[in-house]
Amino acid sequence: MNIDLPFIWESLVELLTAIPTTLAITAVSMLCGLAIGTVVALIRMYKVPVLHSVAASYVTFIRGTPMLTHLLLIYFGLPLIVDALSAQFGWPFRSVNIPMITFAYISFSITAGAYLSEVVRSGLQAVDKGQIEAAYSIGMTTRQAISRIVFPQAFAILLPSLSNSTISMLHGSTLVFTVSVVDINAKSQIIASSNWKFFEAYIAAAAIYWGLTILIERLTAIVEKRINIYNRGGVT
């Protein structure tokens, strides 16, 4: 076996420059996904007319198709729509001006939104019904009750799932190489093929992904500890 150990280190250093891209894709998708997921979960829980069935179809379609397919659909579909609209309204904007990474942001946010809507829903439903009743009984509106009483508790409940989803998204973001965005994975491919040292480059990529994952786990643990003070009990 012939492994070029120093090259692993070299690749690792070079891959560091791609970390911001990967993190940006993960963070943007998760944040937008969480926003979409929350709205969808509320629509479904409160059975908002019309929107309710739209939301349900969105969730089943997205969860029923691969993330890569979403990316390709957005990558090839969105420019058609943008250009058609531009032509229609005479905007100077053309789809070629859209940065590639935007396709990743949009498509992964849509993907994450569907999965996270289920995560959020389970969190909201796990909050004891008595909590919202108590909020109503002191005169809160539904909006106040949800944002001040239900959400904070739901968030504590869904934090572990959220951390899981973030890790999935971190790993799933590797798909962006298909739309020529250079993230950690794409960069490692470039390093690998230009030096003919595939194994070494991919080991370096794996190490970085692992490191980032551990970071997410640690962060979750810290947040979880802070947020769960009220569940500790027995210490007065």
Add this chain to the structure above:
Amino acid sequence: MIKLTQIKKSYGRHQVLKGIDLTVEKGEVVAILGPSGSGKTTLLRCMNYLERPSEGEITIDGFTVNCKRPSKSDIHSLRKQSAMVFQQYNLFRHKTALENVMEGLVVVQKVPKEQARKRSIELLEKVGLGSKLDAYPSQLSGGQQQRVGIARALALNPKVILFDEPTSSLDPELVGEVLSVIRKIAREGITMIIVTHEMSFAQEVAGHVIFIDDGMIVERGTPNELFNSPKEERTKQFLKRYTPDGVYSI
């Protein structure tokens, strides 16, 4: 003060409340008794719309809601008239005792924080929890939690406080501390409606007692009338199980 007219409530085909009429005067303490499943808790929960009555009219302090077609703002305004103490306490789990009491003042009544804080501390001291201000509900005993619940209700200065079996999920040892707090505020002339199984407590603290069975008011009267000389057969039957201490029928 409070007037309920022909309150009816059905779950599907099952009619839980079959037309309840009830008037409660200002400052009055009314106890609602009845067997499990009689509809007494449902009736109480209808008064602040945690249950939606199917029919009827609810008036609290001049504000009337027609239950046929209430608007969201009607329900919201009705709820602001009352406060509730729950069987399961239902304290906000992620907030401390003090924050629980302050929440309604700050968020609903828009009282400035400092003022709300001061009033909340006073109330918690009144229910004997001045030393537990920063404790989370999970760090409190059931009796302490329920006392926070009472302070939270009192904070809002409501027209009426609704008690839904406030001692039913407490250890027998802890019932006393909660009842003594309720007794204390009853003496202050706050209008209260109490659903309870504590017969002797009802007898002692209530000005009026109502006996409900099968979704209807069977009998009403002063505690003396109802406990010592009930007229209806069903009431007698029900009260038989609660013969006062020291009286044994062999």
